Amino acid sequence: xxxxxxxxxxxxxxxxxxQVYFLRLATVAVLVLSGVAxxxxxxxxxSYLFVRAQVVEREMRLTALTTSLAGAAEQEVSARxxxxxxxxxxxxKRAGAPKASTATQAVLAVPREGVRLRGLSFAPSEGGAQxxxxxxxxxxxxxxxxxxxxxxxxxxxxxxxxxxxxxKESNIDFTITLTGPFMP
Numbered sequence: 001x002x003x004x005x006x007x008x009x010x011x012x013x014x015x016x017x018x019q020v021y022f023l024r025l026a027t028v029a030v031l032v033l034s035g036v037a038x039x040x041x042x043x044x045x046x047s048y049l050f051v052r053a054q055v056v057e058r059e060m061r062l063t064a065l066t067t068s069l070a071g072a073a074e075q076e077v078s079a080r081x082x083x084x085x086x087x088x089x090x091x092x093k094r095a096g097a098p099k100a101s102t103a104t105q106a107v108l109a110v111p112r113e114g115v116r117l118r119g120l121s122f123a124p125s126e127g128g129a130q131x132x133x134x135x136x137x138x139x140x141x142x143x144x145x146x147x148x149x150x151x152x153x154x155x156x157x158x159x160x161x162x163x164x165x166x167x168k169e170s171n172i173d174f175t176i177t178l179t180g181p182f183m184p
Contacts, residue, residue: 098129103155103182107131110149114142128157128181137172147176156180 007014100122107120117135137143143165151159157180165174 098182112146114138115146131178134175155182
């Protein structure tokens, strides 16, 4: 007997059997593909849950970092505001205090014949200010006139000259301490 098979069915019957065969084959292929898709979906579920947990954790960390940075920036701004407030309070308090340039200009305007000034030192304080004037007087009389001229000024409350300054007769080194508001 030969191994070749012979199909004795009519052509339309052969065609219908082939269509049924391919339909069954397509049905099996669709079922296998959907099974594979379901299995892959089930196997991907733990990966998805892991990645989702990582995303949530990173978002929480980002929120915490943003909050801490905002807190640090807020603290820096608060420190700046406090420093500015302190500086403005100090400047407001100092607004009525005498200024060194005004006091120096007023003292230098006092006539001083026979007196050469070497140095001026100015120190403002709460109630007024203090100024030290050092120099050389040509005579006792010139030093006395300069001291009296300073004492007559309305913005100077007191003039202190040590008595030892009058020990020499000429070329007298002196240091006068002036106190007062120095606001001409």
